[in-house]
Amino acid sequence: MIRFFKKHAPLLLSFFAPIIIMGSYFAIRHMFPFGNSSLLTVDLGQQYIDFYAFFRDTILHHPDQILYSFSKAIGGDMLGVWAYYLMSPFNLLLLLTPGKWLTFGVMLMTLLKYGSSGLTFAILLKKTKVQTKWGIPTFAISYALMGWLVANQLNVMWLDAAVFLPLVVLGIEKIFSGKSYLFYSFLLGCTLVINYYMGYMICLFLITYMFWASFRHWSGWQKLLTAWRKLIVGSLLGAGLAAALLLPTFYALTQSKAKYTLTHFKWQFEYSPLKMLSKFVVGAFNFDQMPTGYPNIFVGSLVLLGFVLYFLSHQISWRERLSALVVSCFFFFSLCLQPLDLVWHAMQFPIWYPYRFSFVICFWLVWLAAIALKANRKLTSWQIGVLALLLIGFDGYVYFHLDRFNFLKPSQLLLTVLFGFLALIFLALRQRVRLTNRYFGLIFVSFTIIEMSTNAYLSLNQISYVSQSDYANYTAELVKVVKRVKSQNKTNDFYRLEKTFMRTKNDSMEANYNSASHFSSTFEAKIPNFMGRLGQPAGDGFITYSNGTLFTDAFLGMKYYLDAKPESKSSATVLPPLTDKPDLAFYREIGQDRLTKTYQNNYALPFGFAASNKILEPIKNNHYPTLYQSTILNHLMGSTQYTSLFMAQQFATVTYHNVRQDKAPLTETYKKIDKKKNGTITYRFTPTTSDPYYLTIGSNLNSKAVSFTVNNHPLQQYDTFRDTVIVDLAAAEQNQPVTLTITLKQPEVWLQNFQLYHFNTAALNQATQTLQAHPWRLTRNSNTHLTGKITIPHRKQVMMTTIPAAKGWHLRVDGHPKKFKQVLGSLIAIPLSKGSHTVSLAYWPPYLTLGLIISSLSALIDLLVLLSLKIRHH
Structure with missing residues (x-):
């Protein structure tokens, strides 16, 4: 055992040092189980943690959710979600951490990725003999704790890229040394499977790396052409190995993220390139650097000096250094020139977390430094002078511009100066004093x-x-509460559930239920578009079902609603409020506990039901939610006379305080008289019925522009919405005065689409009874297979569903393949003849079969090559 530790001490230190360093920090910050904090912050707390709960549930209980899930909004393909968020092998750790321990599982996973990044870089250094002994952990720790990894530890799924990049590069080095492409091909395939997005960035980096490696390993055209042939074949087969996931994922992207791809850009710098120097200062990071900031490229003083020394070293061929300079210039401009930045991000500006590809540049800096500090064992006086001048210039620039960087303090710059000149002194003293290399190795490791x-x-x-x-x-x-609701339903029942409180938009994935909310980077664009037309807060990649009306709740099958008890003092702290929903008065309370009440919606329509074939007709006027909802109901019913669900109503009185209306005719713009004082508009009305009363507000009326109170209580409204939304204002309040107060937060506010409506409950009641009469009775209900029977009573009818239309759904009616229709721009409707039918829908992602064939063929070719190599060696 002792012999093993001695032999592998550099690798072990490279692995365990980052884990111990970051584990100690997490303990000091009282991260669970060391206290009541956690690693959850920003997207890790609002998105990824729910996907990790979904990962556990899928692997342990519902494997069909790998392909499709109705926990993703009203339903959606999941391969894209898995490919982007959930394919890391480190996720298997989460199977050991259920419930509240899931946050601890995320911490363990994060620590292991830190350690594994150090280990794989150490393996690269050892196998290529670029560094030995203590030099290995020195550079491996710099890589494992680079600024990119620290700043992006909350984006846990990206960290695998830092783990696998050194191994892929090792594969390239093996090819240039005359070995097989198999190692490279396999590792490249793994990288693309684990996270195709970061894998794309690695592929771009590999092109530049191969260019440089061609000069570094130059030994004639024949050997170079042989190496490039292996690289091309290995790259193609590596991509082929990942095709089973890449092809269906690429198709999913064409329905989601790829719709936002930019084709026009400007040749301009995104900021002054010199500002990039600020990120080499110790601790150059804060919250503001997440949404918009400079590249996170901190790699430590020793690496930075070593990188510069690489280009000053005569022990390295001029050909190699020149090609490295070309590559370095490309990387430099990639970090500040808009078109190159876009290329690295697949032609889409990132929303938050800019310069996500900077991990490959950190790798480049550390790798060249490791090469330089092996080749240049002893610094000459002129090299020391150049390095000293560069340090002075760098520190001087940051010092004189310190006020421009809100993430820097003078103490950080002082530490940076100290570390920089200490590193230079250590490098200068190496080989000039009588200390052995072992002690200098320990000094460098400790310093790093x-x-x-x-x-x-x-x-x-x-x-x-x-x-x-x-x-x-x-x-x-x-x-x-979700388990209690599930216990009241049969196995084959399909229903959706929503609530008036929310921690994240992916709560349904955390607790495994069907809902209408969702947030992910791979969300199909047409579903948020549809929900936006219905009056829900939605955007690129998210839906927050917070503004449901009696109609949308019924149409989308919201059979159950959870409501936080207002009288419970602890409910607001445990269950963050999302929305006010007075129309819950029209639902039946079926249970409660200390914090919540559960309601059943008797208006809820079945998952599939007989409806008029008029729903097949396109709805042209879909830009105003009240009109759109009424038109959908009329089309479902096949009405010959239009029935409106929402009837416009005037407020009884309007009172202005420090506000005047713009004098232009028919304007809805209001201005403060005295801009320094509060300005309010107070509307009053008294409901004449117990029906719900809804208010529409335009997308500009967010919390930055106005605030609302109803009867002196703040109105709960989700703040991010791009369409006109419908606000639940009052219900079951006949003859009770309602006062709505709008407080202007800006000098001038446009009350866009501001209108009060009285809801026609009688019309909804009559319609839902008719539509509920002929349901699709499911005999099989899973995420990917739905089978049931339905009776169509009239000739001009279809089976309407609230399943999102997608190419992957395959329909069989009475055992025969049929084509479905897409209605409302997003949902499945099935034309059927009069009578009883057995209808089956099965989901299989588009291009998955083709991907499996390509992956199998690629694996077979690799296997045959491996066997031939073994036979040749024998």
Whole structure:
């Protein structure tokens, strides 16, 4: 055992040092189980943690959710979600951490990725003999704790890229040394499977790396052409190995993220390139750097000096250094020139987390530094002078521009100066004093650990985190109530559930139920578009079902609603409020506990039902939600006379305080008289019936422009919406005065689409009874297979569903393949003849079969090559 540790000490230190460093920090910050904090912050707390709960549920209980899930909004393909978020092998750790321990599982996974990044870089250094002994952990730790990895530790699914990049590069080095492409091909395939997005960036980097490696390993045209032939074949087969996931994912992207691809750009710098120097200062990070910031490229003083020394070293051929300079210039401009930045991000500006590809540049800096500090064992006086001048110039620039960087303090710059000149002194003294290489190796490792730890601690101290209790208590309550609802339904029943509180838009994935809310980067664009037309807050990649009306709840099959008890003092802290929903008065209360009440919606329509074939006709006037909802109901019923669900109503009185209306005719723009004082508009009316009363507001009326109160209570409204939304204002309040107050937060506000409506409950009641009469009675209900029987009573009818139309659905009617119709721009409707029918829908992702064939053929070719190599060696 002792012999093993001695032999592999550099690799073990490269693995365990980052884990111990970051684990100690997490313990100091009281991350669970060391306290009541957690790693959850920003998207990790609002998105990924729910996907990890979904991962556990899928692997352990519902494997069909790998392909499709009705927990993704009203239903959606899941391969794209898995390919982007959930294919990391490290995720298997989460199977050991259920419930409240899931946050601990995320911490373990994060720590292992830190450690594995150091280990794989150490393996690269050892196998290529670029560094030996203590030089290995010195550079491996710099890589594992680079600024990109620390700043993006919350984007856990990206961190695998840092783990696999050194191994893929090792595969290239093996090819240039005359070995087979199999190692490279296999690792490239794994990288693309684990995260195709970061894998795309790695592929771009590999093109530049191969260019440089061609000069580094130059030994004649014949050997170079042989190497490039292996690289091309290995790259194609590596992509082929991943085709089973890449092809259906690419198709899914054409329905979602690819719709936002930019084709026009400007040849301009995104910021002054010199500002990039600020990111080499220790702890150069804060929250503001997440949405918009400079590249996170901190790699430590030793690496930075080593990188410069690479180009000053005569022990390295001029050909190699010149090609490295070309590549380095390309990387430099990629970090600040708009078109190159777009190319790295697949022609889409990133929403938050800019310069996501900078991990490959950190790798490049560390790799060249490791090469330089092996080749250039002893610094000459002129090299020391050049490095010293560069340090002075760098520190001087940051010092004189310190006020321009809100993420830097003088103490950070002072630390950077100290680390920089200490590193230079150590490099200058190496081989000039009588200390052995072993002691200098220990000095460099210790120095690197101290500097990289300091950067990590200072950087992460700028971020706030979700408390463990906030996550655990909310999740426990939600899971408990959902289980209680499920216990009241048969196995084959299909229904959706929503609530008036929310922790994230992916709560349904956390607690495994069908809903209408969702947030992911691979969300199909047509579903948010459809929900936006219905009056829900929606955008590129998300839906928040917070503004349901009696009609949308019925149409989408919202059979159950969870409501936080207003009288419970702890409910608001455990269950963050999302929306006010007075029309719950029209639903039947079926249960309650200390924090919540559960309601059943008797208006809810079945998953599939007989409806008029008039629904097949396109709805032209779909830009105003009240009109759109009424038209959908009329088309479902096949009405010959139009029935409106929403009847416009005037407010009884309007009172202005420090506000005047713009004098232009028919304007809805209001201005403060005295801009320094509050301005309010107060509307009053008294409901003449117990029906719901809804208010429409335009997308500009967010919390930055106005605030609303109803009877002196703040109105709960989700704040991000791009379409006109419908606000639930009052219900079951006949003859009770309602006062709506709008407080202007800006000097001038346009009350866009501001209108009060009285809801026609009688019309909805009559319609839902008719539409509920002939349901699709499911005999099989899973995420990918739905089978049931339905009776169509009239000739001009269809089976209407609220299943999103997608190419992957395959329809059989009475055992025969049929084509379905897409209605409302998004949903499945099935033309059927009069009578009883057995209708089956099965989901299989488009291009998955082709992908499986290509992956199988690629694996077979690799296997045959491997066998031939073994036979040849024998």
